[in-house]
Amino acid sequence: MSPSLAKAGSSGSDVDAPNAMIDDKRRKRMISNRESARRSRMKRQKQMEGLVSEKSILERKIHKDNEKYVAVWQNHFALESQNKILRDEKMKLAEKLKNLQHILASYEVPESDKDMEVSDKFLNPWQVSSPVKLITTSGMFKF
Numbered sequence: 001m002s003p004s005l006a007k008a009g010s011s012g013s014d015v016d017a018p019n020a021m022i023d024d025k026r027r028k029r030m031i032s033n034r035e036s037a038r039r040s041r042m043k044r045q046k047q048m049e050g051l052v053s054e055k056s057i058l059e060r061k062i063h064k065d066n067e068k069y070v071a072v073w074q075n076h077f078a079l080e081s082q083n084k085i086l087r088d089e090k091m092k093l094a095e096k097l098k099n100l101q102h103i104l105a106s107y108e109v110p111e112s113d114k115d116m117e118v119s120d121k122f123l124n125p126w127q128v129s130s131p132v133k134l135i136t137t138s139g140m141f142k143f
Helices: 003-009 013-106
Strands: none
């Protein structure tokens, strides 16, 4: 017998009470499920907004870090170039020093000659040791 026939054939509330109770439970469960689904959607939306916000923060951080990386890399490249120049200069100066030491070694004075006095004119060759005589042109050239 179908529920609609049972309702029609019965005298009233004794048959409708169990159906009404089931309908009431079903309606409450549907309302509860809808509310739960709404809360779930709101929670998911908040999570999504949080992730979008975190993504934009991380993208800005990546951009700043990339700028820092480029600056550090350029500085490193400049320092490497400068270091290479200084190494080359160091090698040249070391070679020059070696050559000068070789020249000095070839001009070393024996111990016996070190006690000899050296004339001032050899120490200061740009100074004239004898008095200078002035040359005058008093009568040489006549016009």
